[in-house]
Amino acid sequence: QQQVKQSPQSLIVQKGGISIINCAYENTAFDYFPWYQQFPGKGPALLIAIRPDVSEKKEGRFTISFNKSAKQFSLHIMDSQPGDSATYFCAASNPGYALNFGKGTSLLVTP
Amino acid sequence: DSGVTQTPKHLITATGQRVTLRCSPRSGDLSVYWYQQSLDQGLQFLIQYYNGEERAKGNILERFSAQQFPDLHSELNLSSLELGDSALYFCASSVEGGNIQYFGAGTRLSVL
Numbered sequence: 001q002q003q004v005k006q007s008p009q010s011l012i013v014q015k016g017g018i019s020i021i022n023c024a025y026e027n028t029a030f031d032y033f034p035w036y037q038q039f040p041g042k043g044p045a046l047l048i049a050i051r052p053d054v055s056e057k058k059e060g061r062f063t064i065s066f067n068k069s070a071k072q073f074s075l076h077i078m079d080s081q082p083g084d085s086a087t088y089f090c091a092a093s094n095p096g097y098a099l100n101f102g103k104g105t106s107l108l109v110t111p
Numbered sequence: 112d113s114g115v116t117q118t119p120k121h122l123i124t125a126t127g128q129r130v131t132l133r134c135s136p137r138s139g140d141l142s143v144y145w146y147q148q149s150l151d152q153g154l155q156f157l158i159q160y161y162n163g164e165e166r167a168k169g170n171i172l173e174r175f176s177a178q179q180f181p182d183l184h185s186e187l188n189l190s191s192l193e194l195g196d197s198a199l200y201f202c203a204s205s206v207e208g209g210n211i212q213y214f215g216a217g218t219r220l221s222v223l
Contacts, residue, residue, distance in 0.1 A: 034210070036214075043115070043203075043214030043215050043216050043217050044154070044201070044214045045214065046212075046213075049210065049211075089154060095209065095210050096161075096205070096207065096209065097159070097167060098144055098167060099146075099156065099203075099212060100156070101153055101154040101155075103152075103153035104153050104154075
């Protein structure tokens with residue numbers, strides 16, 4: 001069964017806008033929540049990650065918000081750029097073990 | 112460049128055949144993970160090896176097997192291939208107990 005649920009499946013945002021992708025997880029034992037970015041023809045690459053003892057983490061234009069009680073976390077991309085157009089995957093895991101991925105969100109940022 | 116190398120990049124084969132996918136992890140990484148990416152299922156974990164030993168299994172079919180060699184490279188063997196096995200296969204590596212997994216560029220398998 002899908003342990004991490006991700007929405008929306010696809011997203012179109014205008015340049016300069018905010019992109020928001022949401023994820024929910026079931027297993028409260030997970031303690032690492034990364035977001036991966038994947039461009040066509042490439043493997044996923046780590047974008048940003050958070051541990052459950054923190055409610056928010058920001059790196060440049062990318063922010064993760066984490067709600068432990070609701071078992072939800074989200075990625076916000078501020079000032080979205082055409083170069084951000086890619087597929088984004090949320091995931092959850094424990095250190096040293098496999099990543100449980102959401103099904104991905106295809107983001108298109110229009111000029 | 113993640114430092115994880117996968118070969119071949121593309122593989123075209125017929126149903127019933129057997130193929131081997133190869134992965135060289137980042138220097139120093141002892142853990143290797145294999146994932147399958149398909150349009151309908153997303154990225155699914157198949158199997159993990161740590162320093163030559165199998166550590167965890169995910170949604171790996173009995174027709175699939177893997178191993179990690181003393182030089183830490185890993186191979187994923189897919190046999191009795193079916194049309195539904197067509198997918199991207201990714202290898203990732205990490206340090207022991209590490210959170211960050213570095214992914215290779217993948218092998219695109221097409222079963223005709």
